[in-house]
Amino acid sequence: MTEVGDKKILEFFREESSRHYGFNLLVRKYQQRVYMHIRRMVIVHDDADDLVQDTFIKVWKNLSNFRNDSQLFTWIYRIATNEALSFLKQKKRKYMLLTFDLHHYDKLLTGNIQDDNYFTGDEVELKLHKSLLILPEKQRLVFNMKYFDNMKYDEISEVTGTSVGALKASYHIAVKKIEEYLRLN
Amino acid sequence: MSQKDKTYKGKSIEGLGEMPEMLSGVSKENPFTVPDGYFDRLPVMISERLKEENENRFYRIVKSMYFKPRLALATAGIVTVVLVSLFLISNHSNEILPDISDISISDILYENPDFFNSVEESDILNIFFVNLEDEQNFLSDLEFSDITDDELIEYLSNDDIETDELLYNL
Numbered sequence: 001m002t003e004v005g006d007k008k009i010l011e012f013f014r015e016e017s018s019r020h021y022g023f024n025l026l027v028r029k030y031q032q033r034v035y036m037h038i039r040r041m042v043i044v045h046d047d048a049d050d051l052v053q054d055t056f057i058k059v060w061k062n063l064s065n066f067r068n069d070s071q072l073f074t075w076i077y078r079i080a081t082n083e084a085l086s087f088l089k090q091k092k093r094k095y096m097l098l099t100f101d102l103h104h105y106d107k108l109l110t111g112n113i114q115d116d117n118y119f120t121g122d123e124v125e126l127k128l129h130k131s132l133l134i135l136p137e138k139q140r141l142v143f144n145m146k147y148f149d150n151m152k153y154d155e156i157s158e159v160t161g162t163s164v165g166a167l168k169a170s171y172h173i174a175v176k177k178i179e180e181y182l183r184l185n
Numbered sequence: 186m187s188q189k190d191k192t193y194k195g196k197s198i199e200g201l202g203e204m205p206e207m208l209s210g211v212s213k214e215n216p217f218t219v220p221d222g223y224f225d226r227l228p229v230m231i232s233e234r235l236k237e238e239n240e241n242r243f244y245r246i247v248k249s250m251y252f253k254p255r256l257a258l259a260t261a262g263i264v265t266v267v268l269v270s271l272f273l274i275s276n277h278s279n280e281i282l283p284d285i286s287d288i289s290i291s292d293i294l295y296e297n298p299d300f301f302n303s304v305e306e307s308d309i310l311n312i313f314f315v316n317l318e319d320e321q322n323f324l325s326d327l328e329f330s331d332i333t334d335d336e337l338i339e340y341l342s343n344d345d346i347e348t349d350e351l352l353y354n355l
Contacts, residue, residue: 024232035224057235057238118217120217
């Protein structure tokens, strides 16, 4: 099926009679990229599934306010990013209160990658994804978007609201930490 | 790239963001997979969630009223004010109404046999008729129905009533 352009999708969405059709096109166009973006952050499929649905529900509710001053995809990415970061923050707080260990949830996620039936990477890939979990969430986010999604710094800046300079510095620090981890393990 | 973009907090960031050597051999293929048919089902699941969201809208508004502390406090305040007002009004009414209801008209007449003699006709009319329209209807129905045209002409000719005034009142 030919991919429908964002402009056409928005036109469909703005018409009351074709709103659901337009939204369906949007979901089908972006669902995989949004899912993978969230999944790399929260690791567990079930959590990613919930968050992807929440993201698209928010897209539905706010799409009428979308202005064309940013790309539709970076706008959706921003919603997905906020959903994932809020989720991780809540989980970390919950596990910290239960175990008095700041990094308990990160350790759980590391274990989850190892035991996940839906992770098909080889040993090197497994090691790389484990190393990502030592990074603070926002650094991990920047690394994922740059390294895996091949996004430009300008686009990442639109998603995170951080300057390009700060993003480059953040990516550089993340790479150094990952290299250090891989060297030691 | 502008000169500003090449520094961050005064340090050069040129060359940062390049592919790290150690990672160059690592596959960028996505190692995360999903259950079979997941992306076919996802749009349907989202549509169903949207439908549920719309159906539960009213319920959520009510729920948010009761579970958001500020709203709950505001609601409790309004309910308290309404209840106190109703209580005060009902108490005030109870103080007066029993006194009135306890008075029997026959008792008044028995204790004051000259009651009606001392009362002017206009006072009675003022008591029984709350507005002028009622009074006029009453007068036209009861009093003037018994007056003949001749009596009326005689009354008007004997009294000093100007024609203009009469027409104005009609």
